[in-house]
Amino acid sequence: MIPVEFYLVVSTLLFFIGVFGFIARKNLVGVLMSIELILNAVNINFVAFNRYLFPGQLEGYIYSLFVIVVAAAETAVAIAIIMNIYRRKGNETVNSIKELKN
Amino acid sequence: MEITSIAPWVLLLPLCMFVFLGLTSHKFSGQTSAKIGTVAFGIVAILCYYIAGQYFFGSFSVVNENGYEVFNKTGEVYNQMTIFNMEWMKMTENLIIHIGFYLDPISAMMLVVIATVSLMVHIYSYGYMFEHGHFDEGMSRYYAVLSLFSFAMLGLVLATNIFQMYIFWELVGVSSFLLIGYYFFKPAAVSACKKAFIVTRFADMFFLIGILVLSYHAQTFDFDKLNANNAKLVMDAFQITAESKGIAFLGFPLITIATFCIFLGGAGKSAMFPFHIWLPDAMEGPTPSSALIHAATMVVAGVFLVARLFPVYSFAAPEVLNAICYIGAFTALFAAIIAVAQTDIKRVLAFSTISQIAYMMVALGVSRFGNHETELGFTASMMHLFTHAMFKAMLFLCCGCIIHCVESNEMKHMGGLWKYMKKTWICFGIGCLAIAGIPPFSGFFSKGEILTACFENGYKAIYIVMTATAGLTSFYMFRLFFHIFHWQENEEYATMKHKPHDQEWQMTLPLIVFAVLTVFFFLFPGFNNGITATRGEMEMPTNWFIEGISIAVALTGIGIAYVLYFKKNDMPKQIMDKCPELCSFVYDRMKIDEIWYGITRSFIFGVICKSIAWFDHNCIDGFMNFCAWITKHTSYNTKEAQSGNVQQYVWVFIMGVITIVFLAVY
Secondary structure (H helix, E strand, C coil): CCCHHHHHHHHHHHHHHHHHHHHHCCEHHHHHHHHHHHHHHHHHHHHHHHHHHCCCCCHHHHHHHHHHHHHHHHHHHHHHHHHHHHHHHCCCEHHHCCCCCC | CCHHHHHHHHHHHHHHHHHHHHHCCCCCCHHHHHHHHHHHHHHHHHHHHHHHHHHHHCCCEEECCCCCEEECEECCEECCEEEEEEEEEECCCCCEEEEEEEECHHHHHHHHHHHHHHHHHHHHHHHHCEECCEECCCHHHHHHHHHHHHHHHHHHHCCCEHHHHHHHHHHHHHHHHHHHCCCCCCHHHHHHHHHHHHHHHHHHHHHHHHHHHHHHHHCCCEHHHHHHHHHHHHHHHCCCCCCCCCCEECCEEHHHHHHHHHHHHHHHHCCCCCCCCHHHHHHHCCHHHHHHHHHHCHHHHHHHHHHHCHHHHHHHCHHHHHHHHHHHHHHHHHHHHHHHHCCEHHHHHHHHHHHHHHHHHHHHHHCCCCCHHHHHHHHHHHHHHHHHHHHHHHHHHHHHHHHHHHCCCEHHHCCCHHHCCHHHHHHHHHHHHHHHCCCCCHHHHHHHHHHHHHHHCCCHHHHHHHHHHHHHHHHHHHHHHHHHHCECCCCHHHHCCCCCCCCCHHHHHHHHHHHHHHHCHHHCCCCCECCCCCCCECCCCCCHHHHHHHHHHHHHHHHHHHHHHCECCCHHHHHHHHCHHHHHHHHCHHHHHHHHHHHHHHHHHHHHHHHHHHHHHHHHHHHHHHHHHHHHHHHHHHHHHCCCCHHHHHHHHHHHHHHHHHHHHC
């Protein structure tokens, strides 16, 4: 069996790639994708720990399903917002949204 | 009537009238307010007369704080009575300030003076303020402030302790300020009221220092305790013995400093040199209020103060009494000389008031406890206070009548008025004779006693100065008298719509009352047996040598005035032309005002105020500006952090989490 550390390393890498993307990307779609990466890193952790620590139980799997559902809903909302922004501004970079500033 | 039950009303009634008239001034016409105020003060005056009469001639008793019954008279000696004394301000357990009602011969006498003059002024003002067929709009205000003044002055003379006296002292100052500035639309009146307030307030600063030093050591404010047993408490507190002057401060005995500071407060109110500058300007107020405040009552508060603390001065600080006597003599002569050159009739009277108050101060200054001869000055001073209040109030009220007719204060607009105003002429003449010291008018007795007291206590130089001042006094008073009533008739009178005339009864009655009091003063009982330093009986000596000299000097003064001013002639002008510089110097009040202004501008404004302003601008404002600068720059430099850029926040957040985790792990 593959030791749990492998899964954890993958999920950590995925998490930090997501964080990097979130911080560094100017494109809103890119930021959204980075958030998906972070959530997926969490999902990997859920599934891996469930498999190793409590093999007979299903909470971890169910939680990861929850996360996928919530992420899908969130993505749907976010995409709608981004579409609107794109329509109004003509681009979809993070810096273009500053109406609430000042 | 029980004295204890009516005594509070003497103070409460004028205070209530002040509040009532002040609050209802928009509801009533001036006429109604005047009537209410006069009737109310009439009641107060009756109470005052009753209390004073009971004290001097009747018999009653009060229970003092130790539970003993004190009668108004034991044998021939009047007792000091505290009619009531209640807690007023409790600062700490030991420092309690009382407010009360203190009767002794001088406060009983002051009750009579204040009641008489104030009542007469209330009546007189009713006529005086009625101008050109309509009442002055501010008449309610005038009567309200008059009530306030009466309240304050009564509270001052009846004070049981020096702190109560100080509070009422300031209250009289305020009401004087309000009355001088009554015509607030006149710039001269506004500056005069400010000047009066600031000068007296400056002097009161010394008064307060004196009170604090004295009562800190003596551990009491009460006059009763300070004066008791030949001021033993003060002597012990300051460790004064026959050999030493006790506790010293900066090389001076502390008691001298304290009592001199208290005297300076009195000098401010009583317009002694060099604090006299406010009084001539105070004549900008309505004439009746000048008669009340700046002739008869408030300005003698300083004399009253020294008389009230006389045992302390006499036993503990006789050197201060000496200083008082020299300051007084200088002021008397100085003011008399200035009065000679003034042309505004009220200014002449103002300087004559300064001079006469200085007489009272001199009389107190030459007086000491000891025997009847040395105590004579005290009685003479109190007597002069009484007689001066009466005849000077009368002179001022006469001036009011004249100003009312002529509508000018300047002598040159007057002349030949005797034909038109017979009653005023007679009353003014009586007043002038009294102040000149011609028998049998009241001033003769009091001034004669003052001169006798100076002479017999060995103050020969002072005696000569005071006699010379008496001559000057009679000269300038009769110069004024002849200039107003004789000289040359002003042609304008014949063509005037309202010819000058004696005024209606409200204005004539007070003149007649004062004239009677002045002429028949010698019939009065009281001053021989009562108002003495020891509160016992005293035979007033008559030194015919001194009386003769003073009458001769007074007659000389009158004679010179008669020659120069009775009929219009060129002599006064010729004399003045010989020394124009001197004349204008004296006319400008010997430039004392300019010296004060100079000191104020160059020293107070130039040095003290400028340095304070520099400190304010650079240190206090600088510190504030520095704080603001720091805040501003800090916020400029840190506001970058709040960029609104979520990605930046997340970056900081992540770094923070990593740091915390790193720290937590290791």
